[in-house]
Amino acid sequence: MAIEVRNVSKSFGTTPVLNDVSVEVLPGSLTALLGPSGGGKSTLLRIIAGLEYPDAGTVIISGRDATSVAPQRRNVGFVFQHYAAFKHMTVFDNVAFGLQIRRRGKGEIRKRVTELLELVHLEQLAGRYPAQLSGGQRQRMALARALAVEPEVLLLDEPFGALDAQVRKELRSWLRRLHDEVHVTTVFVTHDQEEAIEVADTIVVLADGQVEQAGSPHDLYEHPANSFVMSFLGPVTQIDGRLVRPHDIEVVNEPSPGSTPATVRRITSLGFEVRLELAIADNDAWVQVTRGTAATLNVKTGDTVYIRVHPEAKTLAAA
Amino acid sequence: MPEPTSTVAAPVVAPSQRTTEPAPITPGAAPTSRPRRSGTRYVLRLSALIYLTFLLVIPVGLILWRTFEDGFGPYWTAMTSPSALHALRVTVIVALWSVALNTVFGVGAAVLLVRHRFPGRRLFNALIDLPMAVSPVVVGLALILIYGRFAPAGSLLETVGIRVIFSLPGMVQATVFITLPLVVRAVAPVLEEMGVEQEQAARTLGAGPWQTFRRITLPGIRWALGYGIVLCLARALGEYGAVAVVSGRLVDQTQTMTLFVEERFQNFDQPAAFAAATTLALIAIISLLLTKLLRPKDSD
Numbered sequence: 227m228a229i230e231v232r233n234v235s236k237s238f239g240t241t242p243v244l245n246d247v248s249v250e251v252l253p254g255s256l257t258a259l260l261g262p263s264g265g266g267k268s269t270l271l272r273i274i275a276g277l278e279y280p281d282a283g284t285v286i287i288s289g290r291d292a293t294s295v296a297p298q299r300r301n302v303g304f305v306f307q308h309y310a311a312f313k314h315m316t317v318f319d320n321v322a323f324g325l326q327i328r329r330r331g332k333g334e335i336r337k338r339v340t341e342l343l344e345l346v347h348l349e350q351l352a353g354r355y356p357a358q359l360s361g362g363q364r365q366r367m368a369l370a371r372a373l374a375v376e377p378e379v380l381l382l383d384e385p386f387g388a389l390d391a392q393v394r395k396e397l398r399s400w401l402r403r404l405h406d407e408v409h410v411t412t413v414f415v416t417h418d419q420e421e422a423i424e425v426a427d428t429i430v431v432l433a434d435g436q437v438e439q440a441g442s443p444h445d446l447y448e449h450p451a452n453s454f455v456m457s458f459l460g461p462v463t464q465i466d467g468r469l470v471r472p473h474d475i476e477v478v479n480e481p482s483p484g485s486t487p488a489t490v491r492r493i494t495s496l497g498f499e500v501r502l503e504l505a506i507a508d509n510d511a512w513v514q515v516t517r518g519t520a521a522t523l524n525v526k527t528g529d530t531v532y533i534r535v536h537p538e539a540k541t542l543a544a545a
Numbered sequence: 546m547p548e549p550t551s552t553v554a555a556p557v558v559a560p561s562q563r564t565t566e567p568a569p570i571t572p573g574a575a576p577t578s579r580p581r582r583s584g585t586r587y588v589l590r591l592s593a594l595i596y597l598t599f600l601l602v603i604p605v606g607l608i609l610w611r612t613f614e615d616g617f618g619p620y621w622t623a624m625t626s627p628s629a630l631h632a633l634r635v636t637v638i639v640a641l642w643s644v645a646l647n648t649v650f651g652v653g654a655a656v657l658l659v660r661h662r663f664p665g666r667r668l669f670n671a672l673i674d675l676p677m678a679v680s681p682v683v684v685g686l687a688l689i690l691i692y693g694r695f696a697p698a699g700s701l702l703e704t705v706g707i708r709v710i711f712s713l714p715g716m717v718q719a720t721v722f723i724t725l726p727l728v729v730r731a732v733a734p735v736l737e738e739m740g741v742e743q744e745q746a747a748r749t750l751g752a753g754p755w756q757t758f759r760r761i762t763l764p765g766i767r768w769a770l771g772y773g774i775v776l777c778l779a780r781a782l783g784e785y786g787a788v789a790v791v792s793g794r795l796v797d798q799t800q801t802m803t804l805f806v807e808e809r810f811q812n813f814d815q816p817a818a819f820a821a822a823t824t825l826a827l828i829a830i831i832s833l834l835l836t837k838l839l840r841p842k843d844s845d
Contacts (some may be wrong), residue, residue: 277745297748304749310742314764324750373752
């Protein structure tokens, strides 16, 4: 294991933030800590980095107990949401910082920093100061700075959280490609399930200071352990007191065994897909069908349709 | 998002913001309100100017005029007299010690107040402002009560050959006390605004606490620290009350420039008093210009 977190608990004052959390991170993996704000994911990441100290439990990095090791001796790279750029240093000096601390030779530093700046596409901006860069450029600089010291693990705390949607999407796929090139064990914190599913190969869902479920994005989506994970990882609707994905519901015009009548309240076209808002008895629900299916159904607002949950679909009792 | 711009980019950003700011003035209201407002404005300006003229310009101008009314020669003679040179030397020694001690204490206290939470922190914070509230004369008397020859601490130090009162250590102590808040109060807000993330980033990159302080924290507060040091220096050079009490005003021994001015003036040696006063004023003006130079960068 690259990182093993065992039974870690942490409170700030009287507020518990992490409660007996255990997480394992495979070497070379790209793991997302996913969860709502206040779920404790950032705190867990900071405990792994040594920026916070756990009240109980141990942190093992590359087989060594790092629980009481100072952050500067853990050999982890950390990227902050707000970049934490060294404002009085140029881009070059920011990236070179860790190497200068390690007293590497001038020539070696120049070579390594140049390589890294090429990797993050900032080679033209080496002489600039952070204030002269855009948010996305600052974050790429911070990433190069963290990678410069060849960390055993790279930790990113909501790395794209402060960027606008467009840059966010670009950097997301760029991070995925970068990880395929560099192969450093990476853990990143996010509250965006789409980001986690798109970038990570393993997702750990944290809520209320506890691990709800850990696994591949596919696993978590198809086999959620509980209703929280199911509703956090994708769209859900409620039918007969059970949670079900809206695209796992069959809609037909005529009644059939096991189907339930529903009244169409509203039809919204979302490009390729069509969303039908329904009333089943007194409950609201919604289903998502392809444009083709919608054309075949040919329903209008107020019509009655018959719905049936797909027999192989995953459903969970609503909490 | 707290994103203070660096000194390099500021001129690029600031003017564009400034040009957009005056735009929302309502065009309809301006013509009617402008003449009335400029009327009051003239009165305000004139009173401020008259006030400053009588309070500042005339007195300082008079001192300058009296100093140099017979040319530069008498000034030079007065300032190169052994007593004047000695007073200047004592002033500089006391000021430099005070600045050095307060720089170390000020940065340490600012880091402690901003970066750490500990019991009694609020009390500590309040105590730092105490010298602002206490009269310098009271400070001097308090020091005599503790370190005077017949006080317990004073007599104990006397037996090991250290004399505090009527001597340089006491004068430095008094000046340090008076100038205590200046560096702390200049540095603390900048440290607060800087945040901890840069320091934490340095730690994860392998820097120890001292390296982090020297390479990240110190460069981050350098303008504020410079501003605090200049203020502290100016205040230390001009300190009179506390030093007057603890020094015993011994001519050619514990006499500082401010005490020299007062003593010469009392002894009807006006040329020497004016020359020394002018020298102090010039040093103050230079310090003031230095703070003006440091201030804009600090407030970026």
